[in-house]
Amino acid sequence: MYDVQRIRADFPILAREVNGKPLTYLDNGASAQKPQAVIDAVTRGYAEEYSNVHRGLHTLSNLSTERYEAVRGTIARFLGAADEREIVFTSGTTEGINLVCYGWAMPRIEPGDEIVLSVMEHHANIVPWHFLRERHGAVLKWVETEPDGSLDPQAVIDAIGPRTRLVAVTHMSNVLGTVVDVAAIVKGAHDKGAAVLVDGSQAAVHLPVDVDAIGADFYAVTGHKLYGPSGSGAIHIRRERMDEMRPFMGGGDMIREVHRDEVTYAEPPMKFEAGTPGIVQQIGLGAALDYMMGLGMENIAAHEASLRDYARERLHGLNWLKVHGDAPGKGAIFSFTMAGGAHPHDISTILDKKGVAVRAGHHCAGPLMDHLGETATCRASFGLYNTTGEVDTLVEALELCHDLLG
Amino acid sequence: MARPDFEELVDTFAFLDDWEERYRHVIDMGRALPPLDEAERVPATKVEGCASQVWLVPEIEGEGTAATLKFRGESDAMIVKGLIAVLQTLYNGLTVAEARDVDAQAELARLSLHDHLSSQRSNGLKAMVARIQEIAARA
Numbered sequence: 001m002y003d004v005q006r007i008r009a010d011f012p013i014l015a016r017e018v019n020g021k022p023l024t025y026l027d028n029g030a031s032a033q034k035p036q037a038v039i040d041a042v043t044r045g046y047a048e049e050y051s052n053v054h055r056g057l058h059t060l061s062n063l064s065t066e067r068y069e070a071v072r073g074t075i076a077r078f079l080g081a082a083d084e085r086e087i088v089f090t091s092g093t094t095e096g097i098n099l100v101c102y103g104w105a106m107p108r109i110e111p112g113d114e115i116v117l118s119v120m121e122h123h124a125n126i127v128p129w130h131f132l133r134e135r136h137g138a139v140l141k142w143v144e145t146e147p148d149g150s151l152d153p154q155a156v157i158d159a160i161g162p163r164t165r166l167v168a169v170t171h172m173s174n175v176l177g178t179v180v181d182v183a184a185i186v187k188g189a190h191d192k193g194a195a196v197l198v199d200g201s202q203a204a205v206h207l208p209v210d211v212d213a214i215g216a217d218f219y220a221v222t223g224h225k226l227y228g229p230s231g232s233g234a235i236h237i238r239r240e241r242m243d244e245m246r247p248f249m250g251g252g253d254m255i256r257e258v259h260r261d262e263v264t265y266a267e268p269p270m271k272f273e274a275g276t277p278g279i280v281q282q283i284g285l286g287a288a289l290d291y292m293m294g295l296g297m298e299n300i301a302a303h304e305a306s307l308r309d310y311a312r313e314r315l316h317g318l319n320w321l322k323v324h325g326d327a328p329g330k331g332a333i334f335s336f337t338m339a340g341g342a343h344p345h346d347i348s349t350i351l352d353k354k355g356v357a358v359r360a361g362h363h364c365a366g367p368l369m370d371h372l373g374e375t376a377t378c379r380a381s382f383g384l385y386n387t388t389g390e391v392d393t394l395v396e397a398l399e400l401c402h403d404l405l406g
Numbered sequence: 407m408a409r410p411d412f413e414e415l416v417d418t419f420a421f422l423d424d425w426e427e428r429y430r431h432v433i434d435m436g437r438a439l440p441p442l443d444e445a446e447r448v449p450a451t452k453v454e455g456c457a458s459q460v461w462l463v464p465e466i467e468g469e470g471t472a473a474t475l476k477f478r479g480e481s482d483a484m485i486v487k488g489l490i491a492v493l494q495t496l497y498n499g500l501t502v503a504e505a506r507d508v509d510a511q512a513e514l515a516r517l518s519l520h521d522h523l524s525s526q527r528s529n530g531l532k533a534m535v536a537r538i539q540e541i542a543a544r545a
Binding site: 349 | 430483485
């Protein structure tokens, strides 16, 4: 039994008011709120168990190292990775994708080599590939979405040519909520000799993910969307790819020996983790993933599917609201604009007065905005603690927007 | 010292104690704002630092500090458009010298509108005021 009211009580911030109204937090796509278990883990990490990791031999250093390293196993379990040595800690998806860009792609991209992307990628999964275009002559090949916002895996596979080195694709659109059949894309790409990087920033929050079943070469996630601290995250990298990668950032912790004329590196994943990491952040992420697995990813997905169905029905019932994206099986993420030219910033300002937090803007998805013919949209994105009552609050607040701005 | 139009607006706002009514009033003021020509919406007139797009077109009549300041403006966001209209009531028709002396933050605070604007939008308001002050300083 998924008791959403009891779950809400685990998130202290949900009890607060905004502008004199109960907070209706529908900006989970940007960042999720934190359960008490995460806040406690962070507090305990600093108050009782803090020291640098992998360094000293004293009690606290051993303790913090143990706590920190245990999270690698938690992330592996959460993502369905059999081998936790394939998990590299990062500060988030952005760092994970840049690691792949600098560590794996950059040394092997020749002018004219291609990277295949969908138009609904987040800038974190676009800009690093632009670096390769600007600096190494890579060609970016864009795959369009269908009118309903879905992405045909075959269209992605068809875009892969003999010069394609990498397919970089999201598992769930942060704007449209579209879920992509990444397993099919991976299979088709591997048959054609291209590697696949999956941006799992949104999908891992809402769906059970099994990276071993998906089979992608790289699967990146970010902690702050997973109800964990900002500055935490991970990327799953298949062993074969890891062995091909050169280190990205250099510094402490990632080396075996350093001399005046020589440096040797630690074994992966440490090879890719330079400097003092976000120790307590990762420990907090471990607590967040334990919390989610405690609720059960299947249960979370089922709860959010019912929210999606209800929100879809209510929002599609507003004939002055244009909802972008209606792919079958999409996540509970709704981007919309309003007839009559009310700017998304106007809408979000009015919604905020009603205590409703949504995102307004381009959502770090410039090519998708171009594709949709919009400069900005509003986005309501739901999480494991949202309720159908909050969908009603959103709709009521939107009706006020329509009254004021329509 | 602000212009009579602005004093009138302060009086009107004093009667509107509910935020919805204040917003409605600001939005209506924005609706009444004539649009700029395409040719006027250019980088030179664009105000950076606002969450939405804003353009301010200065119109200075006369010479020196006795010249009269006027500006027209537009935004793709309706609330911001309304704020441009509010700033017009504050500034338009003042001499350049007078405009330079306007304490916009203090004047706008009299509308009790500032609290109702998100910080991003308040920053946008600041950016618009800074642009008007620049225009006055250059004149």
